[in-house]
Amino acid sequence: MNSIETARWLSERDNFLIITHRRPDGDTLGCAAGLVQGLKEAGKTAFILFNSEATARYLPYVQKHWAPDGYKPSYIIAVDIASPGLFPGNWQSDGSDIALCIDHHPSNTGYAQATCLDIEKASCGEIIYEILSALSGRISAITAAALYVAVSTDTGCFAYSNTNAGAHHVAGALVDAGAPIGEINKAIFRTKAKSRILIEAMIITGMEFYYDGAVAIATITCDMMKNAGASENEMDDIAAISNSIEGVIAGITIRELTGPGDCKVSIRTTPLVNANLLASKFGGGGHVTASGFSLNASAEG
């Protein structure tokens, strides 16, 4: 279904439960918050399935919409979930019980009874924006805030390579609708956890450079994480640091997982260097500019 058909589908039904994916990011949570808010404003009953992994940053958008105990929905809607394997721990199914899936991932398996898929969109939030615009002709400031969270996080505040014209056009429309982007940007993009900023400093301080600065090797040990007070939550995209330095064409990050002898190696490159080819020599793989492999050796020395 396209956005218009999906809006009609929603308008003809009621009593929805929206589910978000495991390890939820700003896109799935912002989509759920925006959709539930828009549906309620359209006079519908809708809630979000509790997701125990939602982080503090996004809780204000979703927790007020958690489904109460005993809520019996008529239709289950999955947002930004490419496959049943990504369902949260409290919703284990093969996906055939999902009445509608709204998604932008090319890898969507088509598990739901109906699917609104648009792989041209940088974020799923842009699809929800189209659907709600068609459903009620307007977007409230509260809905706009949630959808801005979705669009801005999935595009890395419009800096990631997936950012396109549509993402900017929708962002502009959301600001017009009253999304408080100053506050949101400060909280999400201009603030880092103390433990994250400390582990980053440790990684950079210990970084080694080779071939006139073209290759950077970063090492992350369990001890470093302990000293920085960093948990897995703060390690998101940490391997990108080595490759964000001017002149580096191959950034290699060696990270201890459980302790010495159990390491993950991440390779991030510019398109000049094939990271996948390098990783495959060590039994790993991935993409041309982002690959990895496992290493049973000490991270240090």
Next chain:
Amino acid sequence: MNSIETARWLSERDNFLIITHRRPDGDTLGCAAGLVQGLKEAGKTAFILFNSEATARYLPYVQKHWAPDGYKPSYIIAVDIASPGLFPGNWQSDGSDIALCIDHHPSNTGYAQATCLDIEKASCGEIIYEILSALSGRISAITAAALYVAVSTDTGCFAYSNTNAGAHHVAGALVDAGAPIGEINKAIFRTKAKSRILIEAMIITGMEFYYDGAVAIATITCDMMKNAGASENEMDDIAAISNSIEGVIAGITIRELTGPGDCKVSIRTTPLVNANLLASKFGGGGHVTASGFSLNASAEG
């Protein structure tokens, strides 16, 4: 003049020289590059006055348009320059020789013979976009790239508090026109100089926290800069680091300028704390959330 009137003004004239401000940023240089490109595509003769302070990052956009020796322009245009005091070293005047000034700063002194000022715009680049759209009805991909540099840098890639709906709408239009934003974002927003990343790590490593992490004090000595290989070029907005940490409501950065005993103290706060009031107690001042003062004492201890 508004954008439409400015487009007409340009269409009726020819032989332009565009000047950019001292310590030029992405907005002034992107504006100059976009305007000169758009004028050339409209059949006009136009060049940019050489600016010796243009940094490597922005040179590719402007250096191909530097005015040749002996070029005799009929009209001088200043872009993104609020006052004659900001003219570059090779253009010293009281501003009365400037035929047209295009700007978005509320502090614009009105020095030019004609002024196109729009203080609602987040960047001057958005005004140039409007003018060129009115002048020729279309924006080429080369012009769009330069104007995207202007818009994106002045909004901190759409994360600064000045970002508004118009900035996103123009960015969307520039992408539609062919601006290669993936490349530009990677080069400008997802790459840091090695010396910058090293000095940041040193600052964070040495940072002290007080009042349960509500106050952060960062110290930057000349020795640290020397060890990181950092020059003044890499110190842009360095005081923002302390205030970008979760939980910090007042970030204080003490920075040695020439050596021990000659320090600048920068205070960055959330609106909860009045930085201006604090700085004024030490003979300084500024804004509510960003202030500073001079300190004749050692940065350390």
